[in-house]
Amino acid sequence: MSVLDTAAGLSDSGLSDSGLSDSGAARATTGADKSVLQAATAPRVMVVWCPDWPVVAAVAAEELSIDDPVAVVAANEVLACSARARLDGVRRGMRRRDAVARCPELVCVEANEARDLRAFELVLSGLEQLVATVTPIRxxxxAVPVPSRFYGGExxxxxxxxxxLVEYGVWDCRVGIADGLFAAEQAARRPDAQSWFLVSPNGSARFLADLEIGALEDAELVSLLRRLGIRRLGEFAALSSRDVSTRFGRPGTWLHRLCRGEDFRVAAGRRPPIELTQRVAFEPPLETVEPIVFSTRQTADRFVAELARHGLVATSVxxxxxxxxxxxxVRTWGHPRWFGSADLVDRVYWQLQADPAPEPVGEVRLVPEAVESLGDHGDGLWGSATDDQVERGVARLQGMLGPEAVIAPTVQGGRGAVQRQTAVPWGERADGLRPRSLPWPGSIPPPAPTRVFPRPRPAVVLGHDDRPVAVSDRGLVVGEPTRFRPDPTGTLLGVQAWAGPWPIDELWWDPDGARQVARFQLVGVDGSAWLLLVEQGQWWTEARYD
Amino acid sequence: MAATPTIADLRQRVQRMQGAAVSRLLPVLPGLGQLIDLQTGMVCCLDSPGLAMSLMAGPSQAGEWTAVVGVPEFGFDAAFAFGVDLGRCVVVPEPGEHWLSVTAGLVEVATLVLIRPPAPVNEQQAARMIARLRQKDAALLVDCAQLGDRAWPRPQRRLSVIDNQWSGLGRGHGHLQGRRVRVRSRGGGVPDRTVDLWLPDQHLEVRLDYTGGGDHTGGGDYTGGRDHAGVDAFDGQVAG
Structure with missing residues (x-):
């Protein structure tokens, strides 16, 4: 164990050296006592470093092998690369084409910080099984506090x-232990994969002294210090703190203190996220819907109660x-207000009705998708009994007809009568509505038609010589409408008045969504008014003013 | 419920809680007051969706819930323009064979329900629905444009559009702006009435038309004369 040996050696020299540096640095004896006291109580910090994490996360997400040459690329520059790629000469900061030139079989993956963090979340939750508080840095x-007493030593x-970590599939992990976060982070860069490096108590300053000045992550200061002839952290630490603070200001002083090993930052720990998901397991698995729904009831109660305990309500589950x-x-359900336990049980029932399980059901999980503060949703002092009654009544109907059969009428912006309205299933939240305030050029002026046919009906519009009226590509009407048949089963009606076309050339840049249509208003001799649409020579009845 | 309950309202509410069938007057848009006294517990047949929307607008603006059953082509945009509060409107476009029980369910939560029966309702079903409407303090509008008078036996009120003129549209120019209708209101033990209405006018408002079948003021270009022989023929067509 060479690492242990070096660590032990360092600890010896660190102990003997720290006394020296203390007496050298501090002029007054009281000051020296204080610094020794502080150093003695400085918390030990363990930093766990997984090198090339973007590569590890990308390999896991893209199902590659860690032995492949892989590079994670951001803005055409290599952000991180695997060991195999490094062997072929790929380096961090290299341009993508240069990297591919050196290693033609290089797999380039776009950088994605969210993916990295998501993958690291697994490591964090694994560490939380072993130690109480984990502080993610990047x-x-x-960083974690060192659980040395429990495991019998650092x-x-x-x-x-x-x-x-190896058990979690993270092969390359390195551990550094020192006083203070900065020294521990630097220490973690020393050992080989799956190994560790210990800096003895009070030995941080001695350990840091030999490091390159580039270890400070302040590019501007580092370049300045290099030009001043300071190449090691130790040389920077040896400067008087007064000179540093007058020349480099507060950030410089802070880095100076780090280099002197006076880093008392504790691994503060993150709070593990609240576990709100509730599950109910069936042993033996259940086949019919009713017992499943019945057994979910208690879990739904618990789900709502647990959320309420944290002052939350779920609006989407x-x-x-x-x-x-x-x-x-899997299905996500929304609620216009918030889910009570009866609502959840209803949703489980509807989901199993609409999408019956082909095999016995072993588990039902309720996962909150969107939670909001209870304060925003609570009932007023006098209650909202009427609306509650409506919700319950509608829920009964949905149970009878299915959740999509009852809709909340919604209006939105758009050009055609059909586009201006949408049917949102009752209880779902209306998402992606087009704003009504925009001008929507080409739309028909109000009043809006009272009957909007969900599916347009084929229609016929004839001109003087009984030839169909058409609209040219440039939006000109060919022929004047004299007779029309708005209903496929009806008879031809004479045209009393008409207006149009309102031509619309929609989404012409999108080959799938492109539509070139023209709309007409026609009034028949019987006084009935219609909204017709012509698209590629075919007339359709879109709506009726009735 | 009205915004400020009076003693009479509260007394009615107490009576209703005790199981007595009490009807109350629902608010309607200003122009429609001459046409109908819309009360809870009544069934009203009509043949125009625009008329139905304008009748729904009054109670909806007063805070009542409304519902629409079996009208898949109900134009939300038009209903919104007539003044129906869509936030308090429940729509069941295709209730299927359960349409009567869906209506019964909605009567519990909504005060005004518009339905289009796919088949004529028999006496027994109608009697049960009336009882339910009285008990639950709701009114029913029946769209009988397709089934005619057979749709509902002996409704309290029957509204039919007997004349209908659009203004604003020419031959190849203009656009539909206003609609003048002559509505006949029959039944319910009160004399028949005929009312001329703008449904809606150019400003999208429903109001009485005082011009009484004279010239068109709606800025329209077509001048369709209103001869009463034509009206009668149209009326006969609806009734038959």
Whole structure:
């Protein structure tokens, strides 16, 4: 164990050296006592570093092999690369084409910070099984307080954590332990994969002194210090703190203190996210809908109660139904107000009715998708009994007809009568509505038609010589409408008055969505008024003013 | 419920809670007051969706819930323009064979329900619905444009559009702006009435038409004369 040996050696020299540096740095004896006291109580910090984390996350997400040459690219520059790519000469900061020139079989993956963080979340939750508080620093690096007493020493604790990470599939992880976060982070860059490096208590300053000045992550200051002839952290630390603070200001002083090993930042710890998902497992698995729904009732109560305990309500919930042989039915439900337990039970019932499980159901999970503060949604002092009654009445209808059969009428912006309205299933939230305030050029002026046919009906419009009226590509009417048949089953009507065309050349840039239509208003001799539409020579009845 | 309940309202509410069938007057748009006294517990047949929307607008603006059953082509935009509060409107476009029980369910939550029966309703069903309407304090509008008078036996009121003229549209120019209708209101033990209405006028408002079948003021270009022989023929067509 060469690493342990070096660590032990360092600890010896660190102990003997720290006394020296203390007496050298501090003039007054009281000051020296204070710094020794502080150093003695400085918290030990363990930093876990997984090198090339973007590559590890990309490999996991894209199902590649870690042995392939892989590079994660951001803005055409290599952000991180795998060991194999590094062997072929790919370096960080290299341009993409240069990297591919050096290693033709290089797999380039676009950088995605969210993916990195998501993958690291697994490591964090794994670490949380072993230690109480985990402080994520970046994706790929995190700090934990050293659980040395529990595991019988710092090397043992590091070994346990490295073993756990390997178990999670993170092969390349390195652990550094030192006083203070900065020294521990630097220490973590020393050891080989799955190994650790210990800086002895009070040995941080000595350990840091030999490091390159580039370890400070302040490019401007580093370049200035290099030009001043300062190449190691130790040389920077040896400057008087007064000179540093007058020349480099507050950030410089802070880095100076870090280099002197006076870093008392504690691994503060993140709060593990609240677990709000509730699940109910059926043993043995259930086949029929009613017992499943009945058994979900208590879980739904618990779900709502647990949310309420945190002052929250769910406005959108995903219900996952797991079969015992791997089938999964997933659906996300919205609620115009918020889910009570009876609403949830209803949704489970509807979901199983609409999408029956092909195999016995082993588990139902309720996952909150959107939670909001209870304060925004609570009932007023005098209650809202009427609306509650409506919700319950409509829920009964939905149980009878299916959730999509009852709709909340909604209007939105658009050019055609059909586009100006939309049917939102009752209880769902209307998303992606077009704004009504925009001008919508080409739309028909009000009044709006009272009958809007969900599916346009084929129509016929004839001119003087009984030839169909057409609209040219340039939007000109060919022929004047004299007779028309708005209803496929009806008879031809004489035209009393007409206006048009309102031509619309929609989405011409999109070959799938492009439509070139023209709309007409026609009034028959019987006084009935219609909205017709012509598209590629075919007339359709879109709506009726009735 | 009205915004400020009076003693009479509260007394009615208490009576209703005790199970007595009490009807109350629903608010209607100003122009429609001459046409109909819309009360809870009544069934009204009509043949125009525009008329139905304007009747729904009054109670809806007063805070009542409304519902529409079996009218898949109900134009939300037009209903919104007539003044129906869509936030308090429940629509069941295709209730299928359960349309009567869906209507019964909606009567519990909404005060005014518009339905289009796919088949004529028999006496027994109508009697049960009337009882339910009285009990639940709601009114029913029946769209009988397709089935005619057979749709509902002996409704309290029957509204039919007997004349209908659009203004604003020429031959190849203009656009539909206003609609003047002559509505006949029959039944319910009160004398028949005929009312001329703008449904709606150029400003999208429903109001009485005082011009009484004279010249058109709607800025329209077509001048369709209103001869009463034509009206009668049209009326006969609806009735038959």
């Amino acid at each position: 994706a790929g690096i995190c 090397p043992q604790a590091a070994a346990v954590i490295a073993e756990m 995903t219900i996952e139904v797991h079969g015992d042989r791997g089938w999964r039915g």
